[in-house]
Structure formats: C-alpha cells, structure tokens
Amino acid sequence: MAAREIPKFLVSRGYISALIAFIVLFSIPFMVQYDQYSVAVWFSTSDMLRFCMTILFYVGAIVMLIVSRYVMYAMQDRVEMTVTRYLWWLLFECVAISLFYTILTVTLFPADGVTIPMVAIRSLLCVIAILSIPNGMISLYAAYRTKCEELEATQYQLQRLREENVRLAAINESDSRLMVAAEITQRTNDRAPRMVNLKDNGGTVRLTINIDSLYYLESEDNYIKVHYKHNDKIASYLLRCRTKMVEEMLKGTSMVRCHRSYIVNIAKIGFIGEEHRMHYITMDDDSIKRIPVSKSYYETLINSLNAIGGTISDRAEKGNIVMNEQEEMA
DSSP states (O other): OTTSBOOGGGGSHHHHHHHHHHHHHHHHHHHHHHGGGOTTOOOOSSSHHHHHHHHHHHHHHHHHHHHHHHHHHHHTTTSOOBHHHHHHHHHHHHHHHHHHHHHHHHHHOOOTTOOHHHHHHHHHHHHHHHHHHHHHHHHHHHHHHHHHHHHHHHHHHHHHHHHHHHHHHHHHTOSOHHHHHHHHHHHHHHHTTTEEEEEOTTSOEEEEEEGGGEEEEEEETTEEEEEEEETTEEEEEEEOOOHHHHHHHTTTSSEEEEETTEEEEGGGEEEEEEETTEEEEEESSTTSOOEEEOHHHHHHHHHHHHHHOHHHHHHHHHHHHHHHHHHHHO
C-alpha cells in the first residue's frame, strides 16, 4: 500500500487550486476559535503590528504551499510519487509552516512562560490539523469524482461486450455455416480498426473504446481527458498519458489533431467556422463546447476531412465557404 503510486488527481492543477482555496477558507475560522485556548497565538485585527504580521504569515504560508505543490507537480514525471513519499511531503509542508510561525512568534511576540519548543510543538499540531482536514475532504471528493468516471468507462465497456455477445449469438443461430463464417470475418475486419486501446504512460490499457463513440480528447497538463458518448450523454475519463503517445495509438483512425491541446473525431464534426480570425469546430452534439483550431493544424484538418469524403466532406466544404465569405467581407 505504502509503495503504491498516489492517484493522479492529487497532483493535478485543478486539485491543487481547489485545495489551497479550501485551506484559506478553513484556516481563518479555525484560528479564530483556536485563539481563545492558546497563549501562543498573536493574531489580531485591532493592533496594527499584529494585523500586518497576521497578513504576512497567511500570505507566506500560502506561498509556501503553492511553491511546494508546484514542485510536486513538476516532479511527477521524473519521480514516482508513492503514498509514503506523499505523506512525508505533507509533513514537510506542516513543519515548514510551523517553523515560519515559530520564528515570527519568538522574534516579535515573546511572552512569559512561552518557550520555543512549546510554540514549535503547538504550531506544528495546529498546522497539521488545519491542513489535514481540507486535504482529507478534497481528496475524498476528488476520489469520488474519479471513481465515477472509471465506473462510467467500465459500464461503457460492459455495454459493448453485451452488444458483441448478442451479435455473436445472432450469428450462431444462422442456418448457413458459410454465411456465419463470412459474417464473422466481415464483422471482425470491420471491428478491428473501430476499437482502440488507450494506454497510460506505463503502457497499461486503461480504456478500450469504439471510435464511433469517441468525440474528442483534451490535453490537461500531463493528462488526457477522453470525451466519449455513453447512454446518449457525453462522459469523460482522465488518462495519464502524453498527447504524442495518444496520437500514436489513434493513428489510422478518424481522430485528427486540431490544436496543441485537442484531438477531434472528424466524423463527429458538425461545422467549422471562424470568429475574430480564429477558426473553431462545433461537434454534432450541442452539449459539447466549441473546440479551437490552430492555424498550424487547420490545413491538415481540412485535408483529413476532404480525404474521407461523403457527408463529412460536404459539411467541411460548407464550413469553408462560410469562412471564405467572412474573410472577403473582412
């Protein structure tokens, strides 16, 4: 357990931002209540010096947390962040903040009967309490959201397996063995390029998905957010993988890169437009936001659309006509 790698959401930017905001909101009422029971607390809003030092301490502590989490985020690809290392890291944050508070206390606000070890121990316990509660609550919520995404992905794969079993059962009931063999061969050939395996950085298959259900992939730091349709609604799955690796996995499919952070299924494109000299894509599902198209990827995208022909190509040409008219008007 201690040697296991921590869940990926614990080092994502969204988690870090939410955690720090929660710590700020939680620590203020905590310290207001704790002030009544400790002689080592000097926070105040009435005395100017104490008020300024209070602001300084809070800002300094938050900066220390931000720097600490940024270093953790930057190191995640070079060092495996196990549960043990993560807990030691959290303890280091608590010790650093408590030392900062101890130095301010013994330097600026010495009091009779209050020793350095007393301040250090009490401040460390206080900081651990302040940080552990938000860390625990945010971690539980993030874990819940991640499990929901994993469950949706599992349900999707089970549904595909059930559909495949139904299809095979129907084939087995066929009267003609020759037709059965031909059907199986044809379906297998059709199915092979339609199903894709998405692997993480370690090469482990995390999601097997039909390309027809896949809409787009969005790069988020060192993760890829896979957006796909399940039970007539758009679901998502967070995959720890680099964009280049995903491109290799999707080579030969209808997934085309349109932006540094986006890969789209060109079979799902509804319209390509231009606004303020910037191209964008709207998918054939209205619940999906506009997806930007970079200038460097625009020509490749249009060529890919034209290459597959048919309805998609027609839609792309219509979108292109709209853009050409807008450019002439401009």
